[in-house]
Amino acid sequence: MTDPKRDRPRFVLASASPARLKTLRSAGVEPEVIVSGVDEDHITAESPGELARVLATLKARAVVATLTDHATVLGCDSVLEIDGVAYGKPGTPDAARERLRAMSGRTGVLHTGHCLFDTRTKQELRELGSTTVHFAELTEEEIDAYVATGEPLVVAGSFTVDGIGGPFVRAIEGDYHNVVGVSLPLLRTMLAQVGISWPALWEQPHFAYDEDEAAKYDETRGGPDRARAAALAVHELLGSTGGRVLELAVGTGIVGAELVALGNLVHGVDLSPAMLRRARIRLPGHVAAADAAQLPFADRRCDAVVAVWLLHLLADSDAVLAEVARVLRPGGVFVTTAEKSEAGRVADGRTPKEGRSEDSLALLVARAARYGLVLDGATTFVGHNQARGTTADPVYPVARFRRVD
Template sequence: MSTAVDSTVEAAESAVAAGKQRPRFILASASPARLQTLRDAGVEPEVIVSGVDEDNVTAESPGELARTLATLKARAVVANLDDHATVLGCDSVLEIDGVGYGKPGTAEVARERLRAMRGRSGILHTGHCLFDTTTRHELRELASTTVHFADLTDDEIDAYVATGEPLVVAGSFTVDGLGGPFVTGIEGDYHNVVGVSLPLLRRMLAEVGIPWPALWQTPPPFEYDEAEAARYDETRGGTERAQAAAAAVHSLLPGGGRVVELAVGTGIVAAELVALGNLVHGVDLSTAMLRHAKVRLPGHVAVADAGRLPFGDRRCDAIVAVWLLHLLEDSDPVLAEVARVLRPGGVFVTTTEKTESSRYASGRTPADRRIQDALPHLIARATQYGLTLDGATTFPGPTKGTVPPATYPLVRFRRSLR
């Protein structure tokens, strides 16, 4: 890597160390393999499919075709953004004897291609286009990897085609899936064959001032170990409080839409919301807590920062935050994200005044320091993001001996229609 790029990386990493916010990173591709490759490397991109018609694009060479398609995908997504982001478009083309092959589309074509490829070698080209809307830089790069194929039998080809996998991937094969045993070797970057060259992407990001570690999920300010996660529910009121919280939240939801719970924890409240008929997805930073949430919400939880949600603009009907805001040093990033992902007219339901509720229940005076879930503060800040208070209720905490149970306020903010 050049000295100039080295210097850019060092400067960008210093910015991250100083607390710079993680950039919004968008993958302009529907490829599950590309998404999983980035996730395995610690990056959780926002996915926006470009909708580019690949069949009607031509170029002077297979490599240039891959780069052109990647560029068209990135530009198509950038054209529809209403906020700054760094967008990555990718596309792969397999070259054999100077001819480029994309997705075969049909079993007959896939079978024909695999028979022509067996026992031979090809070059897998992956075009990368990185468009950073803040700097207005567009980088177009190509990574190429030589792939050696096994001498497949006709029976192996027929069985592989019958799985459906080769019909939807460039070159009619995968190296990270069912096609892996049919690849005898590669010369170059393995990840490039899967669909995105991580070393190349790192260098491209550095050129626009973004170090690779800046895209990693932000570690939580505190982490629960497995033992703490296992006993968390019983130390926080258990099912009794979860059912009370869910019933109150449910009364403020519009119904029939997509609900996302921030800081979902073990999923105990979310599970009760599901029992009431809601479709709920949960995000949390604690992997220990999410291991429990995955049991209650299989397939509907993800590691994510509430200040950088993995959802597109205006995609959610309702956002729920139960006992989150009082933990934050600054609630503004969360409010901004809530406003971004809520559809016009969508609602944000959150607990408020948690600390004060507990103090009143135990006979103490209000705290001197106003924290991030204090209602006056929350109303003032939410207004800045187009969120207006339009509903409220309460729910009781669990009974604890002779101490009166706390009553927790729950409020609803509605996203403006603009």
């Protein structure tokens, strides 16, 4: 059993772009996102390409200035160049229409500046990726309809190649991902220069339990008594969600089976083959191998999502919270245990240390709110048969977040 928090470098994306984040995630990299707050509107440079590189550098440096621990920070910014003129985000529908008319049937160059700052080696690398983009001829009806979607207002050059605007891009010459917002081959080369191999950033299963761990998991974690207590607390918070539950990190299925006994229909996912073999006995036909940060479900399909003793194992809970919000229907609930690392302190009547763990309730409330998950319920249960160094069994908080639009 390995702890990826020790093995994987801390990699920070200094950008709010969903497209950049999605591109990195699709390539197996789960960055920590810290938005720089750089005002792009008042920055100038001698050329569109240099402007993209300057903006990327400013973003990376702004985030580095906020860090209290070592990290490798990537800043990116994209600019479309047509006839030597730089086009960023248009901001207004009228500006977007004007630009799309000017781009129609033309060819431009999409520049993406990349700045990689490694605080441990104190290296700052600045590179530029440039891709030629050939645009299709657009009708006025297509331009109006595209602007009405809102997409071209918030992206560099007023278009996307990976979204609604994809059909309006006739061809590209160069790196596709650079047009989306981050050149993966260029980033790989930059990382190598600061001593980080690309595979070192791949997201690995968090605490991938092997056969030996799975075999003794139940008996070393309080057994049926603790599982039943946890299931009762979760069931109490599920409320009238229809009884259909997706359990993340289902493990051996010991909690899921108790939820079924309480009248819920439970589907579970986990990354550990050894744990899933046991879960399939308790929940036959209702478990699958999947990463909680990349769930194989369509948007807004789940009534309830449950995570019992998962979040405290993560190096960063942000990706899981984003996926939970994505798959939950409006009004659906996310029920999760919290403050596990501080259970002994809670049992002794002491205040948990906020921010110590990824399941810190204060941290979860702040992060979940970014994805439309609002705390609206909580309870506790006693971790029977698992007292460790305290005079009483630990008391575990359980929180409920509701998905709102």
